[in-house]
Amino acid sequence: MSVLEIPVEKWTGKIQEVRLGGNGRKSIVVGGESTLPFLHFEGSIPNRPAIAIEIQDTEPTDWSPWLLSTWGDAVKSPVTWAKKAVEYGADIIALRLRSAHPEQGNTGAKEAEKVVSEILSAVDLPLIVLGPDVAEKDNEVLLAVSEVARGQRIGLGNCIDKNYRTIAASCLANGHVVIAKTPNDINLAKQLNILLHELGLPLHNILDDTTTGSLGYGLEYSYSVIERLRLACLTGDEMTSAPIICTVGEESWRQKESKVIEGIPPSWGEHEERAITWEALTATSLLTAGASIVVLRHPKTVELIKKISTR
């Protein structure tokens, strides 16, 4: 009887190891693998995928009631929220500066500095800070945050083709990690990495956000972009070697399958379970594609994904 031989691919490339935190604060390293996700028999996978829990600097007005009831009053105070996220098992706190959005408060550098300082003193997990996703405002608040968090090696996003110079220069000066965001396009993802690298930013200071599509809303595109970037990197293309971060919670909880609670056919099942499953399936799929960090919203999803990622 012949024994089945498992085919093993020989890769030449390796994903960058990117560290967040350290310097007195807890640190986490993502990336570093020399094979595709979960193929432990084929190559080295030194670090498990990390889970970031998303919190916001202001009480969310558009979040699902299932999220709001779970977090309770914590959503009213970013510091309380961050502490609670630590309890729920986050590896990283991902703070979204929602109030800096021109239509949702238009707060500025001062407010951003304040909330980030408070969170940095209140919790010792690595931090990611995301702007309101409006390039000019992102520049304003992220530069301030970069200064105030100097040496804490936080992740700063989003850095896009319009503002990459400013954010990259500030990350370089203050020792932070750039989150480079591109719109679901593998060629543009590589190009932004090249541009950042040309500015002198070492590759181990870059995370790529290639844009997340949730289950039913473009997941297959995100999957394909991540998978192809991983394959390009493993075949030796250094400019595609940044670990990938996916904003899973934000995308899956905005869909009607997670959000709508009235007029739903009974066959859709229990609402809260469906919404959590939506987030968990999106996260699992993207981890299988090769994502290194998933940013989640519901503690139950965190628990589910942790089970998978630590196996």
Next chain:
Amino acid sequence: MIAIGESIHIISRQVRAAIDNRDKVFLQDLALRQVEGGAHWLDLNIGPQRKAGAEAMAWLVNITQEVTAVPLVLDTTNVEAIEAGLKACNKPALINSTDSTPERLNALTPLAAKYNANIIALTLGSSGLPSTVDSRLALVLEQILPAATQYNVPFDHIFLDPLVLTINGNQEQAMQAIEAIRYFKQACEPPPMTICGLSNISNGAPEEIRPLINRVFLTMMLGAGLDAAILNCLDDELMKTLRIIDSDDKSTPESRLYLGLYNSYVIGEQFDISTVDMDNAELRDIARTIQILQNQLLYAHGYLNT
């Protein structure tokens, strides 16, 4: 290979204005400069021209023939304008183009027969852009060649165009187009002609790297058996690459690399860049571009800067 000058094209504002204003001097000069640059034939693109297409095409043919004897390529979707151009041409022309739908084939193939013209047939059916060699070949065998037979157009008057897509966004398609050329040449007896619009491969890429992508892709296509290309005959470096291959010119490291690339595609093999001297910047840029076109290195606008 037949080099077809692409520059008389409505997409250029100056050309559009010259056609609209019947500016004979500008267009005749552009025609002559392309012929001096090495164009064997000239493409005349007047755009769709729904209203005065026939008159515009006949005029353009006539003023071009006043200054040069090269054959002409009639480039418009307006069937009436094509026929007006065919009537005006004093030697067999090339119709540019029909796609693979019965509607266009039935409208244009009879014109090719009636005027003893050649015709470009794009492997583009009703279901959108072809994605594989097989789907392109299926259109040739099931649509284009039967139409040629039905309307009595000799197979070697058919110029099959695999449709070149941009490297930026359709990277895997470059090799499909190259392999399609190889298969097209074996599709019938006598073999059909093969052609492509070369510049589209680099459409969307930064202007400064477009010529390099065009040169490398042309070399690969020639190796696979390309008979004609619509290209920029005012691009000296591109025309020099053509001459290197035509004359088997081994005089420089660069020309030897282009010949090596050409020869691997002649025997149907991908080019192995491991023997290229990567310390020579010019050779390294060519090698990187080969990797991009062979889909071995992911395209990004800055791929040469890494």
